[in-house]
Amino acid sequence: xxxxxxxxxxxxxLQHADNPxxxxxxxxxxxxxxxxxxxxxxxxxxxxxxxxxxxxxxxxFEDEATAAQLNxxxxxxxVDREERPDVDSVYMTATQALTGHGGWPMTxxxxxxxxxxxxxxxxxxxxxxxxxxxxQVLSAVTDAWRSRRAELEDAGTRIVxxxxxxxxxxxxxxxxxxxxxxxxxxxxxxxxxxxxxxGGAPKFPPSMVxxxxxxxxxxxxxxxxxxxxxxxxxxxxxxxxxxxxxxxxARYSVDERWVVPHFEKMLYDNALLLRVHVRLWRATGDExxxxxxxxxAAFLVRDLGTPEGGFASALDADTEGVEGLTYVWxxxxxxxxxxxxxxxxxxxxxxxxxxxxxxxxxxxxxxxRDPDDPERFASVRARLSEARARxxxxxxxxxxxxxxxxxxxxxxADHGVLTGxxxxxxxxxxxxxxxxxxxxxxxxxxxxxRNGVAGAPAGVLEDYGDLAEGLLALHQATGEGRWLELAGxxxxxxxxxxxxxxxxHDTASDAEALVHRPFDPADGPTPxxxxxxxxxxxxxxxxxxxxxxxxxxxxAVGSLARLVERxxxxxxxxxxxxxxxxxxxxxxAVSGPAGPGRDALAAAARASASPGAVVVVGEPDTPGVPxxxxxxxxxxxxxxxxxxxxxxxxPVTDVSALGAAMDPS
Numbered sequence: 001x002x003x004x005x006x007x008x009x010x011x012x013x014l015q016h017a018d019n020p021x022x023x024x025x026x027x028x029x030x031x032x033x034x035x036x037x038x039x040x041x042x043x044x045x046x047x048x049x050x051x052x053x054x055x056x057x058x059x060x061f062e063d064e065a066t067a068a069q070l071n072x073x074x075x076x077x078x079v080d081r082e083e084r085p086d087v088d089s090v091y092m093t094a095t096q097a098l099t100g101h102g103g104w105p106m107t108x109x110x111x112x113x114x115x116x117x118x119x120x121x122x123x124x125x126x127x128x129x130x131x132x133x134x135x136q137v138l139s140a141v142t143d144a145w146r147s148r149r150a151e152l153e154d155a156g157t158r159i160v161x162x163x164x165x166x167x168x169x170x171x172x173x174x175x176x177x178x179x180x181x182x183x184x185x186x187x188x189x190x191x192x193x194x195x196x197x198x199g200g201a202p203k204f205p206p207s208m209v210x211x212x213x214x215x216x217x218x219x220x221x222x223x224x225x226x227x228x229x230x231x232x233x234x235x236x237x238x239x240x241x242x243x244x245x246x247x248x249x250a251r252y253s254v255d256e257r258w259v260v261p262h263f264e265k266m267l268y269d270n271a272l273l274l275r276v277h278v279r280l281w282r283a284t285g286d287e288x289x290x291x292x293x294x295x296x297a298a299f300l301v302r303d304l305g306t307p308e309g310g311f312a313s314a315l316d317a318d319t320e321g322v323e324g325l326t327y328v329w330x331x332x333x334x335x336x337x338x339x340x341x342x343x344x345x346x347x348x349x350x351x352x353x354x355x356x357x358x359x360x361x362x363x364x365x366x367x368x369r370d371p372d373d374p375e376r377f378a379s380v381r382a383r384l385s386e387a388r389a390r391x392x393x394x395x396x397x398x399x400x401x402x403x404x405x406x407x408x409x410x411x412x413a414d415h416g417v418l419t420g421x422x423x424x425x426x427x428x429x430x431x432x433x434x435x436x437x438x439x440x441x442x443x444x445x446x447x448x449x450r451n452g453v454a455g456a457p458a459g460v461l462e463d464y465g466d467l468a469e470g471l472l473a474l475h476q477a478t479g480e481g482r483w484l485e486l487a488g489x490x491x492x493x494x495x496x497x498x499x500x501x502x503x504x505h506d507t508a509s510d511a512e513a514l515v516h517r518p519f520d521p522a523d524g525p526t527p528x529x530x531x532x533x534x535x536x537x538x539x540x541x542x543x544x545x546x547x548x549x550x551x552x553x554x555x556a557v558g559s560l561a562r563l564v565e566r567x568x569x570x571x572x573x574x575x576x577x578x579x580x581x582x583x584x585x586x587x588x589a590v591s592g593p594a595g596p597g598r599d600a601l602a603a604a605a606r607a608s609a610s611p612g613a614v615v616v617v618g619e620p621d622t623p624g625v626p627x628x629x630x631x632x633x634x635x636x637x638x639x640x641x642x643x644x645x646x647x648x649x650x651p652v653t654d655v656s657a658l659g660a661a662m663d664p665s
Contacts, residue, residue, distance in 0.1 A: 012047050023078045041111070115159065174554070202252050205241075237277070267407075278290075465533035588605040589616050589631050638653065
């Protein structure tokens with residue numbers, strides 16, 4: 001019989017709807033029942049694409065004896081960390097404080113008031129490598145609750161007090177050039193010169209840091225910053241972490257050479273990597289970067305696009321419980337699909353060996369060099385893709401997360417305007433329309449939707465910041481005023497709900513009260529909420545001519561200056577926003593009727609890699625587009641109006657003059 005998760009909107013919760021565990025969703029009812037029954041609460045946190053979450057579910061939550069013990073002695077609550085990042089943040093902070101590490105699945109025992117007193121991650125069904133069995137943990141917690149309850153409640157109170165201590169960010173100070181120069185130098189000290197990336201295995205895509213490095217090079221001409229970004233991006237693009245057949249990057253590499261991925265594909269990784277690849281191509285003209293950008297954009301639209309117009313959260317790491325089943329190959333399998341000659345050629349090109357680079361003699365596909373026969377390569381890829389499509393495929397987590405869709409909108413809008421791909425811009429617009437119509441409810445954001453229906457969880461700071469960022473990119477791509485207006489509305493909520501006398505918070509002031517109001521200034525796999533909001537505010541200020549929004553962005557970034565200086569790997573997005581503040585505002589309005597003349601000026605304007613630049617294109621006095629107000633064509637010709645650092649120059653009508661007007665020298 002399905003348990004109480006059968007009506008959930010989260011795919012992760014629905015994966016547990018047939019468990020014999022009597023799971024509840026997070027909410028007041030679960031904790032009220034715990035108080036009534038006088039038992040502790042088990043809070044189990046994970047997400048749909050998490051491999052070890054699936055393992056623990058199969059080993060323990062599908063086991064009748066374990067379920068009976070859980071149901072008798074606990075109120076059991078399942079949480080999708082992607083749907084409730086606030087809940088996840090509170091208990092992850094506690095888990096890390098108590099154990100020194102964190103991850104998912106996360107297993108937390110709390111009092112009926114939600115105060116955590118014992119935390120862990122994965123527990124096996126039998127003792128192994130010094131880890132107790134899950135049922136042993138359950139018995140120990142139950143015994144302690146019955147015999148030493150006061151101690152556990154006191155521990156929960158102390159833990160909450162500890163994790164609630166306000167993180168002191170120091171007094172705001174401008175992100176001066178010396179701080180950003182020092183951040184680049186610090187990153188260079190940790191850069192893997194041989195394989196790219198920073199540090200050793202496992203390696204995660206350092207997307208926000210790469211964005212900072214490209215912006216720094218654009219502002220300063222620092223070739224060392226470009227070398228780190230370019231080398232890391234190319235190593236990832238050619239490695240097994242990148243799907244060489246269908247496009248799309250996996251979550252991380254388990255090795256230092258980017259060969260063996262953890263195979264889940266996340267929307268946020270691919271959105272961020274799409275944007276940085278297309279910007280690298282703009283800066284260098286590297287054709288491999290353009291190819292990877294095109295393939296990643298195609299992956300987003302084809303494999304993560306939902307019928308309602310949004311983008312699904314992820315593809316699972318597993319296929320039928322086996323990691324990599326869909327993606328890996330042996331030389332014999334290549335020959336079977338391609339024939340002897342093409343099969344051996346493909347094995348050499350993709351580094352598929354008899355010994356294997358993955359498990360059980362299988363290999364991931366790498367593309368360590370460009371093929372010498374593009375037509376043959378295209379044929380091989382097409383045939384392998386067709387054969388792979390007949391294999392079992394990974395499941396898809398099809399919930400639509402506001403923040404991650406905001407990142408995708410920004411990436412696709414940029415890809416569309418820089419490459420001329422109208423399909424990418426159209427996909428970005430469809431997603432924005434879904435979020436505007438479904439996630440924006442009574443002047444506030446909802447965190448998720450599924451099948452076109454908004455879920456109950458409220459949006460958090462990153463949702464507001466990342467969606468505003470995406471809408472501002474879409475405004476620049478389309479010249480449509482409604483996206484600028486909605487971005488302004490989002491930033492108004494940020495100012496009203498996420499900042500108070502204590503500083504910034506990741507949850508709104510009127511959000512559900514948890515045992516601790518979370519705030520994390522550091523980037524994770526996505527930009528920190530405060531940094532995302534800062535970047536959107538700085539861009540909005542340039543597009544709308546709003547000093548108060550620039551002040552908001554400056555204050556937010558200024559509060560992160562010490563973090564940028566001391567830990568730049570954790571503050572890449574804040575550093576990138578700092579580059580925009582130093583280089584801008586650079587406002588370019590290309591005004592006039594559509595046609596080749598306007599298109600040429602628009603292309604020249606968008607070719608600028610200045611991190612402080614915003615560009616809008618359209619008819620003069622287009623409603624809702626402040627930069628086009630009062631800016632007519634000149635002598636009947638489309639004209640570009642350039643303002644740099646709050647000072648405007650005379651309009652120009654030819655590309656060379658526009659280039660001179662935009663040149664900071």
